[in-house]
Amino acid sequence: MAPPAKTFTREEVRNHTSDDSLWCIIDSTVYDLTEFVDAHPGGESVLKQIAGQDATSAFYNLHRHEVLSRYADLAIGTVQGEKPEVITPQPGDLSPVPYAEPLWLTPHFKSPYFKESHHKLRHAVRVFTEEVIKPEALECEATGRYISQEVIDKMSQAGILHMRLGPGKHLHGVNMLNGAVKGEEFDYFHDLVACQEMCRPMMRGFQDGNMAGMTIGLTAVLNFAKDQAWKTKIANEVFSGKKKLCLAITEAFAGSDVAGLRTTAEKTPDGKHYIVNGTKKWITNGVFxxxxxxxxxxxxxxxxxxxxxxxxxxxxxxxxxxxxAAGTAYITFDNVKVPVENLLGEENKGIHVILSNFNHERWVMACGSLAAQRFIVEECLKWSNQRIVFGKRLIDQPVIRQKLAKMIALVESNQAWLETITYQMCNMPYKQQAQHLAGPIGLLKMSITRGAHEIADESVQIWGGRGLTQSGMGKYIEHFNRTYKFDAILGGAEEILGDLGVRQAVKNFPKAML
Structure with a gap:
C-alpha cells in the first residue's frame, strides 16, 4: 500500500523528537511512531534513538522489509523530492537479486529447455502460492494445524492437485490455473517449475502436509488398479480433495530396506479378503x-x-x-479386512509397484530441496548487503564472499544437473527411465542434499544468532537448518542412493576396461 500523498522536508521531520510527537524516515517514507512507542517489541528506547532521523540503515539492520507492510497505517507521507530505493515485490514478480532465480529466468541467459508455457506456468503458480498457499503455510507451520479443506479445494479447482503427479493422461482436459498450460503439453519441466515454485513459502512441515502423500501414493492406484470404475472413483475423490491418500511403506523394521517389511496380509478361506496386521511408521499425511x-x-x-x-x-x-502440519503418523493395522479387489498390481509382485514411483518421488524431493537452497542463498545475499558489522557491510568481508561463492556454486551446479536429468525424463519412455535413470536420480538427490548440508551450515555462520532464532529476520535460516535433513532421509537415505547410483554404473562397466 502506497504511503499518503502528503510530503515533508527532512527539516520538518527533525522537529518531531518528543514523546508527544515522534517521527522518523525509512526509505523516503515518513512514519509517525508516537502511538507505537509503547507497543514496539524492541522497547521504546530503540525508537527514541532514531527520533527525527533517517532510520533506514538502522531499520534494515534489524528487520525484514515485509515488516513495513504490517505497519503501513503509521506512514503519514514521504520526504519531499525523494523516492523509495528498496523494491517491494508484487505477487508473481521475479527477484532481482543475483542467483535468486534459476538462470533460465534471468535476463541475458538462454535455455534450450524452457518455452513460453513454462514461463506462464511459473508466473501463475508463484501468484497462487503467494496469495493462497503461503498464508496457510505460515499459520499451519506455527500452530501445527493440518491444511484446511478450503485451500485443498482451491488447489483442486486450479488443477494443482492433478499436476503434482507429473505428466500423464490424468492431466488431459484439466483446466490448470486458467489455462496457464494444457494438460496435453504438460512435461517434466512444467513439473519442475510447479514443484520449485510451491516450495517458496519455506515451511517444510507444511510442504509435506500439503498433500505430499497423494503425490507419492496416488500414482500406484492410477497405474496398477485393475478395475477401471474403481480406479476412476478413487482418483476422482482424491483429485477433488474430498478424500486424502498417502503412501504407507516404511516401518520401524524397514526403511530404505523395503524387502524387510513385516506387515502381513493373509487371505481369508473364501479368498475374497485379505486380513492385514502390522504397523507403519513416519507416514507423511497418515494422521488425516x-x-x-x-x-x-x-x-x-x-x-x-x-x-x-x-x-x-x-x-x-x-x-x-x-x-x-505434515501429519506424520504411526499406523496400526489390527485384523483389517480388505477386499482382494483392492490389490494393486499382481500378488507377490508388489516390489514393482513400490519401485515404480521412486524415480519421480526422489526427483520431486531434489527439486524442492534445491529450490529451498536457492531461497537461502537469496536471503544470505540480501542480508550480507544490509548488515553492518565493524563499520562495514558483511558483503565487504572476503570471508563472507567466499561462503556465498561456495553456496552459489553448489546451487547452480546442481540446478544444471537437475535440468539435464529432467530433459532425459522428457525424452525417455517410462521403461527406459526405470532402466537408466534410477542411478543418476539417486546420485542427483544425494548431491543436492549434501549441498543442503553445506548451505545450511554456511548460512547460519553468516546470520549468527539470528540464524538460530525461530522468529525475526533469520527465521528462514533457522527453519532450513532445522529441517533440511528430511530430504536426506525421506525417499531413500543419501548413502542408499549413492550406492544405488554406483551399483547401476558398475553393472554396465565394460569388461574391456579391466
Whole structure:
C-alpha cells in the first residue's frame, strides 16, 4: 500500500523528537511512531534513538522489509523530492537479486529447455502460492494445524492437485490455473517449475502436509488398479480433495530396506479378503488420510493394497523436527479386512509397484530441496548487503564472499544437473527411465542434499544468532537448518542412493576396461 500523498522536508521531520510527537524516515517514507512507542517489541528506547532521523540503515539492520507492510497505517507521507530505493515485490514478480532465480529466468541467459508455457506456468503458480498457499503455510507451520479443506479445494479447482503427479493422461482436459498450460503439453519441466515454485513459502512441515502423500501414493492406484470404475472413483475423490491418500511403506523394521517389511496380509478361506496386521511408521499425511497405499507381505513376497480407513486402522501423530502440519503418523493395522479387489498390481509382485514411483518421488524431493537452497542463498545475499558489522557491510568481508561463492556454486551446479536429468525424463519412455535413470536420480538427490548440508551450515555462520532464532529476520535460516535433513532421509537415505547410483554404473562397466 502506497504511503499518503502528503510530503515533508527532512527539516520538518527533525522537529518531531518528543514523546508527544515522534517521527522518523525509512526509505523516503515518513512514519509517525508516537502511538507505537509503547507497543514496539524492541522497547521504546530503540525508537527514541532514531527520533527525527533517517532510520533506514538502522531499520534494515534489524528487520525484514515485509515488516513495513504490517505497519503501513503509521506512514503519514514521504520526504519531499525523494523516492523509495528498496523494491517491494508484487505477487508473481521475479527477484532481482543475483542467483535468486534459476538462470533460465534471468535476463541475458538462454535455455534450450524452457518455452513460453513454462514461463506462464511459473508466473501463475508463484501468484497462487503467494496469495493462497503461503498464508496457510505460515499459520499451519506455527500452530501445527493440518491444511484446511478450503485451500485443498482451491488447489483442486486450479488443477494443482492433478499436476503434482507429473505428466500423464490424468492431466488431459484439466483446466490448470486458467489455462496457464494444457494438460496435453504438460512435461517434466512444467513439473519442475510447479514443484520449485510451491516450495517458496519455506515451511517444510507444511510442504509435506500439503498433500505430499497423494503425490507419492496416488500414482500406484492410477497405474496398477485393475478395475477401471474403481480406479476412476478413487482418483476422482482424491483429485477433488474430498478424500486424502498417502503412501504407507516404511516401518520401524524397514526403511530404505523395503524387502524387510513385516506387515502381513493373509487371505481369508473364501479368498475374497485379505486380513492385514502390522504397523507403519513416519507416514507423511497418515494422521488425516482416508486411503493408505500399503506395502504388505503375502507369504514370502511383497504385495501392495489400497486400504480405506475403518475398523482396525488406527493412526497416531509422531513428533518430528518439523511441524505437526505434515501429519506424520504411526499406523496400526489390527485384523483389517480388505477386499482382494483392492490389490494393486499382481500378488507377490508388489516390489514393482513400490519401485515404480521412486524415480519421480526422489526427483520431486531434489527439486524442492534445491529450490529451498536457492531461497537461502537469496536471503544470505540480501542480508550480507544490509548488515553492518565493524563499520562495514558483511558483503565487504572476503570471508563472507567466499561462503556465498561456495553456496552459489553448489546451487547452480546442481540446478544444471537437475535440468539435464529432467530433459532425459522428457525424452525417455517410462521403461527406459526405470532402466537408466534410477542411478543418476539417486546420485542427483544425494548431491543436492549434501549441498543442503553445506548451505545450511554456511548460512547460519553468516546470520549468527539470528540464524538460530525461530522468529525475526533469520527465521528462514533457522527453519532450513532445522529441517533440511528430511530430504536426506525421506525417499531413500543419501548413502542408499549413492550406492544405488554406483551399483547401476558398475553393472554396465565394460569388461574391456579391466
Amino acid at each position: 488420510c482416508d486411503y493408505f497405499v500399503v506395502g504388505v507381505r503375502t507369504g514370502k513376497a511383497l504385495s501392495v493394497l489400497l486400504i480405506e480407513r475403518g475398523p482396525g486402522v488406527e493412526t497416531k501423530p509422531i513428533k518430528t523436527s518439523y511441524s505437526p
